[in-house]
Structures are given as C-alpha cells and as structure tokens.
Amino acid sequence: MTSSLARATRTASVVLTAVVTVAASVAGSTTAAAGPPDPIVYDALGDSYASGFGVPPYTPTCGRSDAAYPVQLDGRKHIALDDFVACGGATTLTVVSGGQLAALDAQTDLLTLSAGGNDTGWSTAVVACLLGGDETCTQASDAVTARITTLLPARLDRLYAQVAAAAPNAHVVVTGYARLFSPEYGAYLGASPAEQQTLNEGADLLNATIARAAAAHGFQFVDVTKRFLDHGVNAPDPWILGLSDPGAFHPNADGYETYTAAVTSAVNPSRLRS
Incomplete structure (x- = not known):
C-alpha cells in the first residue's frame, strides 16, 4: 500500500x-x-486656435506651429497625430471648402475641431473696443452677438453633420475659446473694464452656442474658460498675446500648453476605438 x-x-x-x-x-x-494596442489615429481640424498661430515659427501656409495643442497631444495616451490640417482664418464654411474634411475617414479614432470664432466678426469687435469710442464698441459687440445667435447655430450644425459623416467612428472633441481679458486689472488701451467684460460675455455666448451644437451631435465640448481666468491679455501673467504682437489675441506658449492640458484631461482612451 x-x-x-x-x-x-x-x-x-x-x-x-x-x-x-x-x-x-x-x-x-x-x-x-x-x-501593444494600436495607436489612436488622431486628426486635427479647425482655425488658428487649433493651428497654433501666435507662437512662431509657422508653416508657410495656414500658420501651423509646433506649439499647437494637436502637436503637443501627439504621443500622449497612445494618441498618434495623423493629419494636422487646421488653418488660420478658417470658418465653419472654409473648414469644408478648404478641404480639411479630406483628412477624415473611417480609420479616424479621435478628432479635434476648433471653429466658429471667425464666423462672427469677433476680431473686428475687439479692435473696435480697443481703438474706438464707446458707441463704436457697443455697435460692434452687438453685431457679433447677433451673428452668434442667428447665424452660427445653423453653420455649426451643417459642419458637425459633415464631420460625423466623414469620420463615422471618431470621438469628436470640440474646443472652445478663451476669454481675452481680465477686467479686474483695469483698462487695456481704449477698452474699459466694463467693455472688456462685455467682450468676455461675448466669448461666453460663443462657447455656449458651440457647446449646445456639439452636444446635439454627440460631440464632446472642452471649455477652457476657467483655466484662463486671471491670465487675460492685460493680466500680470498673460496667456493671451497683446495687440502689438503679430499673433494678437491668440494664446502664447503658456496658453497653448493650457489648451493641451484641457484636451488631454478630457480624452478618455477607453472611449476611443483602438
């Protein structure tokens, strides 16, 4: 046994x-x-806030810069920048007519888009308030508000529908715009604190309009407003370039790093196809 x-x-x-x-x-x-998992295929579309304009050197066309948040996102969270086609001056219309949508296809996993500001005449209002009188500033601001409320929603809806069709599998992140001023630090050129506040409220309205349109299409909106608080063009530590700079009223290097941080924290790789 x-x-x-x-x-x-x-x-x-x-x-x-x-x-x-x-x-x-x-x-x-x-x-x-x-x-290892396949890289997340990333395409970046939009206007100068997406192209990185404000921090040279730039590409010969479109003002693309290595400071742009799409370039900084490349390599983070297994994201691989495939097509960087954002172009300074782009509107919701020229994103399409300028051929940016050609960068998109069924392989696009992640897409960022900044568009809408140039549709409203925003820069015209800013200059009017800085260099003109109170009446000129008011008229220009009112005109921008009217465009945001009456013109922009339909334009955004058409653009977002075309984006969704061109990149059917993509997670779309729409970025908002920063407030340009910190009124608590007093007048900036000809713009009083009250006029600066009016312009900031215009930026808030622009962002709210973009956020609603994005939500209607199932897109994610990234708001940078809080991150730029106390860093307006007239703040002691500005993240927005001043009127005398060739890239006036665009983010500086710190500003684009802030955009990158905002988008990075918003993107969840588990929600993306990979």
Missing part, C-alpha cells in the same frame, strides 16, 4: 506540474500575441 501510494503521489505531482507549465505557456503566448 505504501509503495502504491507513493507512485500515485508522484504521478499526481508530475501531472500537476505539466498542467501548470502548459497553462503558463498558453498565458504567455496569449500576452505575446496580443502585443
């Missing part, structure tokens, strides 16, 4: 060892076969 028991024990031990070895081998093979 003792000899038989010993033989049985040895046999059981050999079988158990073999099972464990095979299981480990299979697990190792599965891990090796799986390998």
